[in-house]
Amino acid sequence: MATNRLERRILVTALIFISPVLIYNIIFRIVPIFVSLFLSFTKFSGFGEARLIGLGNYSRIVTDSQFWGAVLRTLQFSVEVLPLNMLISLLLALLVNTGIKGLSIFRAIYYLPVITPMVAASMIWLWLYDPQIGILNFLLSLFNIPPQNFLRSPATALHSIVAMRVWRGVGWNMLIYLAGLQGISKNLYEAASIDGASAFRRFMRITLPLLRPVHMYVLIVGLISTLQSFTEMYVMTGGGPLESTTTVGLLIYRSAFDYMEMGYASAMSFILGIIIMTLSVVSFLWRKEKEVAE
Amino acid sequence: MRKVTLIFIVLSLLVFVGFGKTNVTVWFAGTPEALMEAVDDGLVPAFEKSNPDIKLIVEYIPWGELSTKLTTAFAGGIGPDIFMHGQAAIAGFVENGVIMDIDSLIAKLEDPSDFGGTLGVGIYRGKHYFVPVFGSGRLLAYRADYFAESGLDPDEAPVTWEQLQAFAQAVTVTSAGRMTRAGLDIPVSGIDLQQVWTGFLIANNGALFDDDLNPTFNSPAGVEALEYYVGLIREAKVASEFGLTPVGNLAPIAAGTAAMVFMNNESLAAIKSYSPEAYSQIRLAFPPARYARAGFYSFAGFMVSSSTKNLEATTKALAFLTSKDSLIKINTALGSLPPRQSGAQAEFIANDPDLKMFVEGAKYAYGNPNVPFWVQARDIIARYLERAVMGVMTPKDALDKAAEEVSKLK
Numbered sequence: 001m002a003t004n005r006l007e008r009r010i011l012v013t014a015l016i017f018i019s020p021v022l023i024y025n026i027i028f029r030i031v032p033i034f035v036s037l038f039l040s041f042t043k044f045s046g047f048g049e050a051r052l053i054g055l056g057n058y059s060r061i062v063t064d065s066q067f068w069g070a071v072l073r074t075l076q077f078s079v080e081v082l083p084l085n086m087l088i089s090l091l092l093a094l095l096v097n098t099g100i101k102g103l104s105i106f107r108a109i110y111y112l113p114v115i116t117p118m119v120a121a122s123m124i125w126l127w128l129y130d131p132q133i134g135i136l137n138f139l140l141s142l143f144n145i146p147p148q149n150f151l152r153s154p155a156t157a158l159h160s161i162v163a164m165r166v167w168r169g170v171g172w173n174m175l176i177y178l179a180g181l182q183g184i185s186k187n188l189y190e191a192a193s194i195d196g197a198s199a200f201r202r203f204m205r206i207t208l209p210l211l212r213p214v215h216m217y218v219l220i221v222g223l224i225s226t227l228q229s230f231t232e233m234y235v236m237t238g239g240g241p242l243e244s245t246t247t248v249g250l251l252i253y254r255s256a257f258d259y260m261e262m263g264y265a266s267a268m269s270f271i272l273g274i275i276i277m278t279l280s281v282v283s284f285l286w287r288k289e290k291e292v293a294e
Numbered sequence: 295m296r297k298v299t300l301i302f303i304v305l306s307l308l309v310f311v312g313f314g315k316t317n318v319t320v321w322f323a324g325t326p327e328a329l330m331e332a333v334d335d336g337l338v339p340a341f342e343k344s345n346p347d348i349k350l351i352v353e354y355i356p357w358g359e360l361s362t363k364l365t366t367a368f369a370g371g372i373g374p375d376i377f378m379h380g381q382a383a384i385a386g387f388v389e390n391g392v393i394m395d396i397d398s399l400i401a402k403l404e405d406p407s408d409f410g411g412t413l414g415v416g417i418y419r420g421k422h423y424f425v426p427v428f429g430s431g432r433l434l435a436y437r438a439d440y441f442a443e444s445g446l447d448p449d450e451a452p453v454t455w456e457q458l459q460a461f462a463q464a465v466t467v468t469s470a471g472r473m474t475r476a477g478l479d480i481p482v483s484g485i486d487l488q489q490v491w492t493g494f495l496i497a498n499n500g501a502l503f504d505d506d507l508n509p510t511f512n513s514p515a516g517v518e519a520l521e522y523y524v525g526l527i528r529e530a531k532v533a534s535e536f537g538l539t540p541v542g543n544l545a546p547i548a549a550g551t552a553a554m555v556f557m558n559n560e561s562l563a564a565i566k567s568y569s570p571e572a573y574s575q576i577r578l579a580f581p582p583a584r585y586a587r588a589g590f591y592s593f594a595g596f597m598v599s600s601s602t603k604n605l606e607a608t609t610k611a612l613a614f615l616t617s618k619d620s621l622i623k624i625n626t627a628l629g630s631l632p633p634r635q636s637g638a639q640a641e642f643i644a645n646d647p648d649l650k651m652f653v654e655g656a657k658y659a660y661g662n663p664n665v666p667f668w669v670q671a672r673d674i675i676a677r678y679l680e681r682a683v684m685g686v687m688t689p690k691d692a693l694d695k696a697a698e699e700v701s702k703l704k
Contacts, residue, residue, distance in 0.1 A: 045390040046365040132541050132551065146472050152482075152536035154684070240483050241536075242684055243677065257362040259670045260390060262369075 040266035046256070050263065057267035066243075067251060067268060071275065073158065074247040078226040080162040081169070086218055088166065089173030090211075094203075096174065097181045107178075111171040118168070122235035125164040126151070151237050154244040161232050161245060169225075173218050180214035181207070216287050220280050227276050248272045315349045316607040320615065321364075321377040323594055324628075325354045332627035341614045348607045368392060368601070375602040376612055381415045381593050382662035382669070384423050389666040394600040395421040399609050404617040405636075412633040415593055418664045425616045426593035426633035428625050431652045431659065432493070433589055434458075434582065435547060435557040439575040440465045440475070451579030455497075455522060458554075458582040462532035465553035477532035479545075479552035480523070482683045488676040489590045489662075490556050493581055494519040496588035496660045502675075507665050509700045511675065512693035519584075520689035524682050535684065548572035556581065556589075559652045563629040566648075578651045580658055591659035593633055631656070667703035674699045 015022075040057055044050035061067055092110055096103060113121060128134050129150040137147040150160040184207065192202045230249030233239055239246035239254075248268065256265035322333065338350050353374070355363050360379060367373040379387070387393045400406050400422055406413065409426065416424025438448035444464045452458040462477030481487040492502060492511075500515030510516070527533045541549035545561055548569040566573045581589045596616065602608045614620060618636050625632040626642045631652055643649045662668060678696035681687040687695070 046369045047390040047392045130539055131536070132539060132549075146470075149536040238484060240680065242680060242686060254673075257365055258673070260365065260386065262365075 036266045036269060039263050040270050042263045044262040045260040046262045047260075053263070057264045058271075060264065061267055061271055066246075067248070067271075069243065070246050070248045070251045071272075073243075073245070074227055074229065074249070077158060077162060077165075077229060077247060078223055080159065081165050081226050082219060082222045084162070084166045085169045085173060085222060086215065089170045089218070090177050092170060092174040093177035093181055094207075096178055107175075110174050113168045114171040116168065118231040119235055121164065121168050122232045125160075125167075126236055129160055152241050154242045157237055157241060157244050161236055164232060164236070165226070165229070169222070173222070176218055177211065177214055180211045184210050212287070216284065219283055223279055223283065224276055227272065227279070315347055316604045317349045317351055318376065318604070318607050318611045319351045319353070319374040320596075320611060321360075321374040322352060322354045323357050323360050323378040323380075325356050326628060328627035329624065330354055332623045336623055337615065337620055341611065345607075345610055345614075348610060350611055364392075368599070371601075373599050373601060375599055375604075375608045376596050376615070377599065378427060378594055378596055380662070381424060381426070381595065381664070382672075384416060384418050384597070385664045385666040385668060387597060388418050388423055391600055393423050393597040394602070395423055396425070396598055396612075397422050399598070399612060402609055403613050408618065408634045408636050410635045412593060415661060416595060424593075424595045424597050425612065426595035427616065427621065428595075428628055429591060429593045429631035429633055429656075430558045430560060431589055431591040431631060431655055432489070432556045432558050432581075433652060433655050434554060434579045435562060435576050436461075436554040436579065437465075437547060437550075437572075437575050438577050440553040448577065451577065452554075452582045453579075454582055455494075455584050459522075459526060459530050459532065462526065462554060463530055466532045473531070473534060475550065476534050476538055476546070476552045477554060478526060479538045479547060479555040480526065480533045482527070482533075482535065482537040483680045484676055485672065487679050487683070488672055491520065491523050491679055492660065493556065493588045493590055494523055494584075497581065497584045497586055498522075499585045502663050503665060507704055509671070509697040512690075512697040516693050517690045520679065520682055520693060523679075524685075524689055527683055528685055544569055544572070547576065559629065559631060559649060562648055578648060580655055587658040588660050589655050589658045590661070591631075591656055592661050595633070667700075670703050671700045674703075 039050060041052060041054060042050035043053050043056070096106055096110070100106070116124075128136055131137055131147040131149045131152075136150070140146075140148065148156065150156045188206050188210075189202055192206060197205065228249050229247050230253060233245045233247050233250050234253070237245040239250050249272075252265045252268045252272070255261045255268065322329065333352055338352055341350050342348065361383075364373065364377060364379075373392075384393070388395075400413070403425065412426045412429070413422065415426060416422050434451060436451060441448040441461070446461060446464055452461045458478070464477070465475070466473065466477035467475035481490050495502070495511060495516050498515045498519045500511065500513055500519060502509070502511050504510050527535055538546040538551055540546065541551065543564075545555070545557070545565060546552035547555045547557065548565045550572070562573075562576070562578075565576065581587050596612060598608060598612060615624075618634055621632055621634055622637055622640045622642075624630075625637060626640070629642070629646075629649070631649065632638065632640060632643070637643065638653050643653060662672070665671065675696050678687065678692040678699075682689045682692035
């Protein structure tokens, strides 16, 4: 009886402590998700009453070539950003992990882009890419290469934003990889060295396999983040030229706030959510399967 | 104890005075310092002095965030009583029930006849929804020094399409196969492209829509206008395929990377203050004609929310903010075109030959059409115009495809 009372008191105390976060999440996360789900079955401009139209928005999405074009473009963006980001982050983490002098300075420099707001970072890169005053074109001119309009050419616009996104993201992932590297026991490396393993072999046989959970984390978080890309496209290209940088996030924003189609925008958001969830689960299961097989 | 009583009485009075006032919330679009100073330090105190029972709460929303903030504010039930927006937004707001018709309020404005035809831009389905506050126009600006350098008479602007192309070719400079100075800086994407191309469409006796809101921009006149536009870029090569970007904060015509441009009064005013040397070489002219001249003019103005709680106070605020004196103050601060006829005689216009020219050019004005699906239609048109400009589609195919998509919005 006394134990029950004690347990109840602990439960009440725990609930009191977690209630601020719980209330915050219910109001600002859970409820909006359900409201948005409801809106996805309606025609709603943001003003007045929402009118139920069943699966109308979803059937419209099926035949909306602009939406599927944006989905493919968003996937292309993720596929370009993630491997580059992971590779550079890992290399930086390895560099920083060597214990070189001024380690904290390097770490701060690499981390600086992460704390730069996306809008500010986008503006900086807009100037870097400028065909007339941009430093990149200045560097090209040193090799007699004519100025390139990186963000106005459909052939280069998306890749140019990829470069910016990689620059901005590597600092964060570097820290994650660094934490992973520091969690690997030094004994393993010592034992391998005694057995005559080269640095490359130690990296391939010890570092990479033991960093698997970190790779997984970086991949899934990166996937979720890149598939929702919006700000950089909004600021740097507005989705152009020829829609070559129109991502799903940008399309959702336009539908909701430019065209006042909240219902359709909500339906697109849910489809995007399903795509993100599916890809995340597939990557997770694929990784798990591989681990079991090995 | 006495202190406590005193504080209680003062607080009660403050609360009473606070609750005793009617709040009217007004959202201005744009955040220029001069506008905020003119409104916050001049208009608001003057209004509240003559209307002690009303508190005017003014907020300034950047143009880029205006639609987003309005949508979320109205959805949350905290929208402003009066808000500013471009005239092209009227139809959409009416169809969504956001704004009320102000036919009954027009008579309460100071001398409504002084607005002349500009009140008409706010008419949708026969009712007034909008009081214009400031205007913006586009005229042809050109560099007199580059004209002289190329053997053209700096006092003779192109007056026909043929001349526009020939003059642009004369002032275009290429070096090692690269255009270092565009003869004409014309937009190649987005809203600007749609606005400038529409000028060519109308000059060619075309129109965006018919009276039943069916798209007509793919008419032979429209196709010819787009062929001409694309030809300037892809055949005559007097304009950049990728568009010109400002050099620092200087527009291409001020930076010397373009010799002519269709420019609005705000951009010219910016060049005047940032680059007086370049400004001294810039001349203004009316847009060249095919069958007619056409320059894009638009007004931003006030609309009244259909959810306004106190219509009487809102009407008083609207009348005050659109009075002759208030509009002169606002337009002086912005360097923009006043919508009232009396504004044309205002000191800031009389002393500025550029603004006088823009006011005069209003006789060739065309604006965005009042159709409820305009924003989507505009983006579709711009998207296909861009395809034609980039050479991905022929002008005819691009306009036909755009018309097909726009028709579905009706």
